[in-house]
Amino acid sequence: MFRALVNFYHRLGSPPHFYRISGRLAPWFIGLALVLMAGGLYWGLVLAPTDYEQGDAYRIIYIHVPAAWLSMFVYMCMAVAGGLALVWRMKMAEVMAVTAAPIGAGFTLLALATGSIWGKPMWGTWWVWDARLTSELVLLFLYLGVIALDNAIEDRRLAGRAVGILALVGVVNIPIIHYSVEWWNTLHQGPTVTKFDAPSIHWSMLVPLLVMAVAFMLYFGGTWLLRARNEVLRREGNRRWAMELPEAS
Amino acid sequence: MTPTRKKRLYLIAAMVAGVAVATGLALKAFNENLMFFFSPSEVATGEAPEGERFRLGGMVVDGSVQRDPDSLAVTFGLTDYDEAVTVSYTGILPDLFREGQGIVAHGKLNGDGVFVADEVLAKHDENYMPPEVADMMEQRKAKGAQ
Amino acid sequence: MSLTEFLAMGGYGAYVWSAYGITVAVLAWQLILPVVQRRQIVRQIRRRKRQEARRA
Known part of the structure; x- marks a missing residue:
């Protein structure tokens, strides 16, 4: 069992194997994500009841909260890959770190935009500089910094390591985002689902939220694999295995 | 783990810890300004x-x-x-x-x-519930107060 | 519930649907971009292969 796992890990570390496995997995991730999204959206937009205070405006939660969770989850994935790239100098870890950044930036942008659209009718403003909103904006800049750094360095191996360092340094921002609503008083409300006692959301509203969160997670997995195999092909395009791919003939 | 990798791992851990401490101190210093x-x-x-x-x-x-x-x-x-x-x-x-x-x-x-x-x-607070549930909780609270 | 009622979202229709619209746009972009880029990369490899074949 353990040997099989180690074997699998080593094969994933080899670009041609990764290219083949990811090509087989990605459609499943994305297909399942789309099915769950359709179900979650129908549940969240049609079946779930209106909120006692916010009316139907609260339905933005079904995209805002999963996007915000993913913005942090993707960052942690990127940082772990960056750490592996720095310590073990694994080519595949470099690829994974570099390709996670634009996806994470997309989710962060979504969290900020949908939150802003929610804030206007509920809070009465599009934007405030409170600790939660500001730290999430810092996260967007961290992602943009990683993308810029990757583009600025010509040497792919060096770029992978530089990105790893920036990603690891930025990890401090993740607990700040999460705890900002508890450490400081903010306009943003406290945590609903991830607090220690029972979530303060009715189950009929919580279930579609969790379905959407899983769907976003799978969508991230699928698009990450697609971007990573592109990056592999870009880096190894003049290797024999890439030249001999059926799609290249 | 080879010695070079171990060294790299310690260096990176030290870097992350250093940044965390620096950020923590900075946030403590600006605590007042972070209050909304x-x-x-x-x-x-x-x-x-x-x-x-x-x-x-x-x-x-x-x-x-x-x-x-x-x-x-x-x-x-x-x-x-x-x-x-x-x-x-x-x-x-x-x-x-x-x-x-x-x-x-x-x-x-x-x-x-x-x-x-x-x-x-x-x-707004972190509570989300249908109006009927809110009504029921309101009633239960009123009963408890009597 | 009628369709107009559903689209109105209790008066918050403009907010709810613009938020969902942005989300669909960003998520679609995340899928379309790697698919388009893949085609370009494969085309490049093919071109390089042809050049090498000609030289040989």
């Missing part, structure tokens, strides 16, 4: 800046909202359940503004101790 609003108690003890604009957050006191029938002017009490401050505001209130609801007002204290606001934002 002051509470009525802080106004009472004089911790809120006097003669300057600041944000005041709290709950709208039940039964304290008085609307001017001819204009958009409104006054209400704002409390943190220890102290209360009277707020006056002219303008459109957010949809979630109601008695017992958390809000954040931006403005200045005048000579009479009234907070003159030019912006009122609603701070």
Whole structure:
């Protein structure tokens, strides 16, 4: 069992194997994500009841909260890959770190935009500089910094390591985002689902939220694999295995 | 693990720890500025800046909202359940503004101790439930109070 | 519930649907971009292969 796992890990570390496995997995991730999204959206937009205070405006939660969770989850994935790239100098870890950044930036942008659209009718403003909103904006800049750094360095191996360092340094921002609503008083409300006692959301509203969160997670997995195999092909395009791919003939 | 990898791992761990400590210290130093609003108690003890604009957050006191029938002017009490401050505001209130609801007002204290606001934002809580469930909880609470 | 009622979202229709619209746009972009880029990369490899074949 353990040997099989180690074997699998080593094969994933080899670009041609990764290219083949990811090509087989990605459609499943994305297909399942789309099915769950359709179900979650129908549940969240049609079946779930209106909120006692916010009316139907609260339905933005079904995209805002999963996007915000993913913005942090993707960052942690990127940082772990960056750490592996720095310590073990694994080519595949470099690829994974570099390709996670634009996806994470997309989710962060979504969290900020949908939150802003929610804030206007509920809070009465599009934007405030409170600790939660500001730290999430810092996260967007961290992602943009990683993308810029990757583009600025010509040497792919060096770029992978530089990105790893920036990603690891930025990890401090993740607990700040999460705890900002508890450490400081903010306009943003406290945590609903991830607090220690029972979530303060009715189950009929919580279930579609969790379905959407899983769907976003799978969508991230699928698009990450697609971007990573592109990056592999870009880096190894003049290797024999890439030249001999059926799609290249 | 080979010695070089171990060395790299320690170096990176030290780097992350260093950045974390530096950030923690910086946040501690700027703690005041990271607070989005002051509470009525802080106004009472004089911790809120006097003669300057600041944000005041709290709950709208039940039964304290008085609307001017001819204009958009409104006054209400704002409390943190220890102290209360009277707020006056002219303008459109957010949809979630109601008695017992958390809000954040931006403005200045005048000579009479009234907070003159030019912006009122609603701070909604982390609870989400259908209206029927809210009604039921309300009823149960009323029964418990009797 | 009628369709107009559903689209109105209790008066918050403009906010809810613009938020969902942005989300669909960003998520679609995340899928379309790697698919388009893949085609370009494969085309490049093919071109390089042809050049090498000609040289040989």
